[in-house]
Ligand SMILES: CCCCC/C=C\C/C=C\C/C=C\CCC(=O)SCCNC(=O)CCNC(=O)[C@H](O)C(C)(C)COP(=O)(O)OP(=O)(O)OC[C@H]1O[C@@H](n2cnc3c(N)ncnc32)[C@H](O)[C@@H]1OP(=O)(O)O
């Protein structure tokens with residue numbers, strides 16, 4: 001903290017980058033404090049509450065987390081069972097965990113680290129429930145860090161990853177907090193217990209939208225780090241003869257290795273630009289919301305949900321491809337890739353389970369489709385829904401950006417229409433609205449993935465056409481953009497061809513183009529990963545070292561294994577030797593020996 005002050009890091013982005021560089025292997029136990037707790041106090045508290053609490057949070061005099069999920073509910077926030085009941089006599093809220101399933105479970109750093117929590121609970125006042133609201137709750141004594149009376153707190157135990165985060169459980173037993181500890185920027189409870197409702201009940205969910213936007217950048221960071229390691233290693237690793245009798249080839253010269261890695265390199269660049277685009281959209285719409293203009297809130301929610309789900313799913317699949325492309329050494333922690341995967345794969349679940357998030361976007365697309373069919377105006381990002389689906393592709397040998405974006409627009413528009421028509425058919429068959437929806441959600445998930453894919457391709461193309469970039473760099477980035485788009489078509493050809501949008505010749509053009517682009521990118525592959533400029537300290541990888549001294553690093557890493565601290569391990573004396581002695585005492589075995 002002090003070091004960041006000394007270095008003059010003021011923006012949260014710079015601070016986040018510094019924190020990651022300082023703690024590259026394990027996630028910081030203060031990630032949720034800085035990433036969620038303090039920003040939520042800023043955005044969901046009244047000006048007075050923010051003035052009081054934000055400086056304490058930023059100076060780490062108060063360390064907090066975000067405690068929403070319970071044993072029985074994570075996705076369905078309206079189903080949360082923790083209660084906060086207003087007591088006008090004492091001007092307090094009484095927090096309680098009325099059932100086993102209401103115990104807060106998963107909140108990061110709640111087990112041992114934090115002394116405060118933002119708790120999401122069902123608000124009761126004057127005998128009426130007003131839904132979920134956020135409350136600032138002190139959970140440990142500020143003098144000696146002991147757990148406050150009326151609370152049971154503990155760690156939930158080992159997890160797949162996230163080892164630097166002490167995810168915990170927390171149970172309230174009629175725990176009292178001051179009335180003014182309810183975050184009251186949007187909703188209020190007056191001294192007499194009257195409830196003042198917010199302009200929109202979902203304003204309380206704002207913190208989740210913000211984190212989903214951050215997670216799109218996390219998807220870029222983690223995928224690009226794995227790509228740096230795998231591409232650099234593929235340049236160093238020589239295996240097998242590409243030419244009979246010749247020297248062993250760099251594995252990066254195998255077309256299959258290029259087909260594994262170069263599209264992921266292109267995806268890393270695409271996700272970086274998408275994360276920046278998403279952040280810009282978030283900054284604009286969230287500032288509108290803070291000024292009371294909620295018009296674009298549904299669009300922001302839908303985009304944040306969809307991109308968070310799409311990018312984390314693709315990143316996790318891609319990181320696994322990077323690991324496997326490094327052969328046996330990729331499976332070792334020496335590669336650094338298993339830790340990258342274990343830490344980011346949770347993002348497919350936290351901050352909104354990906355399927356659920358995609359369905360939120362799908363709901364929005366379904367409503368926009370209906371508005372489009374009525375001829376109503378649609379937000380710019382959704383206007384493709386009114387694309388004329390009878391039009392065929394004009395794609396030529398050059399695979400122009402225009403023809404690629406048109407292909408992605410057509411695919412998404414067609415798939416959203418298919419899902420919406422199924423939903424409408426279900427209704428015409430007499431299904432209730434919720435059944436008609438549920439029985440069309442599989443095609444809606446596919447359509448929403450296509451919608452997100454279009455956003456990323458179009459964003460990449462737009463930036464290349466708008467930003468001033470020197471010709472040489474522009475040429476390489478254009479190759480990456482084309483590879484990202486063409487590879488996405490080749491890998492999902494059925495969705496692009498189902499209505500005959502491409503003809504056979506165009507399919508052949510695309511299959512040839514993706515292989516040609518691998519050769520175009522090969523000479524620049526290492527430079528393109530070096531461009532991310534990740535220091536070795538951050539990658540923590542023997543395979544992805546900048547100096548390429550892989551085998552020396554692996555040998556040193558192995559020698560440092562704790563198992564090598566003694567030549568003979570105690571297990572020999574405790575188990576192996578007694579077992580062998582027992583065996584050697586029996587006649588038939590000893591005779592053979
Ligand atoms: C390098 C590795 C990475 C390191 C990262 C480190 C740190 C990063 C920081 C944090 C990550 C770590 C921990 C994660 C913390 C958490 O997980 S906190 C808990 C997160 N939990 C969730 O996200 C819960 C997900 N559930 C929901 O969001 C909602 O409940 C739901 C899914 C939207 C369903 O809600 P429901 O009440 O049923 O709503 P319904 O579907 O009926 O929608 C009603 C209308 O409300 C609109 N809406 C819903 N949510 C929002 C929103 N957030 N904003 C705006 N609008 C919203 C929805 O669209 C509906 O509108 P209609 O017009 O009626 O369609």
Ligand SMILES: Cc1cc2nc3c(=O)[nH]c(=O)nc-3n(C[C@H](O)[C@H](O)[C@H](O)COP(=O)(O)OP(=O)(O)OC[C@H]3O[C@@H](n4cnc5c(N)ncnc54)[C@H](O)[C@@H]3O)c2cc1C
Nearest residue numbers: 066067068069073074075106107108346350351352353355
């Ligand atoms: C690493 C990690 C860190 C976390 N940190 C925190 C934290 O700091 N604070 C916090 O409050 N929480 C935290 N969580 C909890 C996390 O937010 C929840 O696990 C997440 O929101 C998913 O909810 P769930 O567990 O109830 O999953 P569920 O919703 O029970 O998911 C189970 C299955 O049900 C499906 N499903 C559920 N609802 C629907 C639906 N409507 N339609 C279709 N399918 C559906 C899902 O797709 C999924 O396949 C963390 C979780 C993890 C893994």
